[in-house]
Amino acid sequence: MTQLLIIGGYLGLLLLLGIGASRLFRGTSQDYMLASHSIGPFLLLMSIFGTTMTAFALVGSTGESFKEGVGVYGMLASSSGIIHSLCFFLLGVKVWKLGKAHGYRTQVQFFRDRLESRRIGLVLFPVLVGLVIPYLLIGVMASGTVINKVTAGRIAEGKVVGGTFAEGTFPAFLEQGKNPKAPTDPPSFLYGSQGGVPKQLASLAICGIVLIYVFMGGMRGTAWANTFQTLVFMVLGVVTFVVIAWKLGGQDSFWASLQTASAAIPYEKLTRLHIPPEKFLTYMFVPLSVGMFPHLFQHWLTARSASSFKLPVVAHPLFIAIVWVPCVLIGAWATSDLITIPPPVAANPNAVLPFLVQKLAGPVLGGFLTAGILAAIMSSLDSQFLCLGTMFTEDVVQPLRGSRRLSDQHELLVARGFIIAIVALTYGLSLLEPRRVFTLGVWCFSGFSSLFPLILAALYWPRLTKAGAYACVLAAAGSWLWLFSASDFAGNPNFTVNIPVPTAIDADGAWQLMPVAAMIAASTAAIVIVSLLTKPPGQQTIKRFFPSRAD
Amino acid sequence: MKPAHVVWALVALLIVAHQDIWFWDDARLIFGFLPITLAYHAGISLAAAGTWYLATLFCWPVDDAAPSPMTEDRS
Numbered sequence: 001m002t003q004l005l006i007i008g009g010y011l012g013l014l015l016l017l018g019i020g021a022s023r024l025f026r027g028t029s030q031d032y033m034l035a036s037h038s039i040g041p042f043l044l045l046m047s048i049f050g051t052t053m054t055a056f057a058l059v060g061s062t063g064e065s066f067k068e069g070v071g072v073y074g075m076l077a078s079s080s081g082i083i084h085s086l087c088f089f090l091l092g093v094k095v096w097k098l099g100k101a102h103g104y105r106t107q108v109q110f111f112r113d114r115l116e117s118r119r120i121g122l123v124l125f126p127v128l129v130g131l132v133i134p135y136l137l138i139g140v141m142a143s144g145t146v147i148n149k150v151t152a153g154r155i156a157e158g159k160v161v162g163g164t165f166a167e168g169t170f171p172a173f174l175e176q177g178k179n180p181k182a183p184t185d186p187p188s189f190l191y192g193s194q195g196g197v198p199k200q201l202a203s204l205a206i207c208g209i210v211l212i213y214v215f216m217g218g219m220r221g222t223a224w225a226n227t228f229q230t231l232v233f234m235v236l237g238v239v240t241f242v243v244i245a246w247k248l249g250g251q252d253s254f255w256a257s258l259q260t261a262s263a264a265i266p267y268e269k270l271t272r273l274h275i276p277p278e279k280f281l282t283y284m285f286v287p288l289s290v291g292m293f294p295h296l297f298q299h300w301l302t303a304r305s306a307s308s309f310k311l312p313v314v315a316h317p318l319f320i321a322i323v324w325v326p327c328v329l330i331g332a333w334a335t336s337d338l339i340t341i342p343p344p345v346a347a348n349p350n351a352v353l354p355f356l357v358q359k360l361a362g363p364v365l366g367g368f369l370t371a372g373i374l375a376a377i378m379s380s381l382d383s384q385f386l387c388l389g390t391m392f393t394e395d396v397v398q399p400l401r402g403s404r405r406l407s408d409q410h411e412l413l414v415a416r417g418f419i420i421a422i423v424a425l426t427y428g429l430s431l432l433e434p435r436r437v438f439t440l441g442v443w444c445f446s447g448f449s450s451l452f453p454l455i456l457a458a459l460y461w462p463r464l465t466k467a468g469a470y471a472c473v474l475a476a477a478g479s480w481l482w483l484f485s486a487s488d489f490a491g492n493p494n495f496t497v498n499i500p501v502p503t504a505i506d507a508d509g510a511w512q513l514m515p516v517a518a519m520i521a522a523s524t525a526a527i528v529i530v531s532l533l534t535k536p537p538g539q540q541t542i543k544r545f546f547p548s549r550a551d
Numbered sequence: 552m553k554p555a556h557v558v559w560a561l562v563a564l565l566i567v568a569h570q571d572i573w574f575w576d577d578a579r580l581i582f583g584f585l586p587i588t589l590a591y592h593a594g595i596s597l598a599a600a601g602t603w604y605l606a607t608l609f610c611w612p613v614d615d616a617a618p619s620p621m622t623e624d625r626s
Binding site: 073074081090094097255258267270271313314317318320325328329332 | 576577584599600
């Protein structure tokens, strides 16, 4: 119950913050979608960092380290520190300048003008929305699972012991579940909520809270909430690290406990012998996805000035280190003989951090850490919901109305209405519990990465043509679909593209590359070849987007 | 060499240094608790922050003066 009270208190605070931000709302669609370009360096840093870090930053990093060892920091975190800031620097600042000058609110609006194509949105909008939806599902499903797990009891002798709620508190369809190993058996409490808040109710509560503060506060509320939530999950991550290190090491001083805990890490978890170097290298392409995230594009446009980007560009790699280094160490410690991880927890690495907290830190820190995990999840969900509302209004409704544009008030109404619809759709899809949604996450990121050449060329290559852009999107989508089906539709989580090489070069006789490398190669080749073969853009477009290159 | 070129050379160096095959099978602990591969890549994160700081000083892509607001605003 302690954990539930702490989580409830945290969600209440978040609501108050959203309501507070709504009091500053200026009543225009410009303010609702872009906070009237008023976000300064600190809020921009926190909101961008909170948006790019999902639940994966806390529980996923610990889980991956438990599974693969400390090498995951280099594969997933330090590469992001380089590539994310590169994207903010190369793309974000230019996008902000063009967006402010020409009044862009979405990626599609920018690409329509840059490519002299009113129909690019017909291709790009469904691709972008299709890639965001599974990303949203991950957050909604993860939040329900986390709240359920930390409030549930444990199983002892075939019974649930110590749960927050007794059996029968909720209707049977919410608290009973099927045994995955015997699906024909009748559903039972043992395989359902196990005395915790039912997942469906927990996800509904999270969707409701995010909906309320996005609905009321718009982008300003989202930026404030993201800042608060980012501070929460960063501070709680460090506190959790100190408590777990001390308890696990079991020495008088913190330093000695750290050394004892690390000395017990098995050799294979300290090295990367099981990670092929070429897979490590090509994983660097995955963080390029931030260049094409539509919700991040919208955050870039909220900046007050170009200078506002300087702090995010510099501090982002440091923030990644602050969150990831402690979590990766905790995951490696969990593989040592200092603690026994039960087989059901070991089978689901994302459960390792909650298990350690519950076992070593007690219910109060457990409650706060859960609040931190929810903070990381919600700080991504809010931006994505707001972004989809903006895209629907600006890229679908307004173009359909042609010269009869919606008034500002109606535009606000449509955006808010679509946000409610998309929250309801996402929640409904989450109830179907698509099993492969977490593996789908990496595929979504890879899809966004494969479109990176499009935004890079649009900003830096005057020779990019409309046909080249269409070819890029089609090549990205086509290669994505082909490789996705080859991976048994995400059924094979370790799927790689294998390039045969002589055994003198690689003893395995093949280079194992991440699929994203092949997708980027295909989309880059398509955009370059087709652009060079087709008619260059007109002088007016060149003058508008590349004033220094115009004749 | 212009400062901007030095900054871009440093970014390229970061990407190369990130592929640290020389530590692939090294299990040493720095200060008795930090695995060397983790310490090295935490160092890469710090170096990235430093490199991007230099980038903001020497090759910032846009001048600080705000563009004329909403010259072709869609709202």
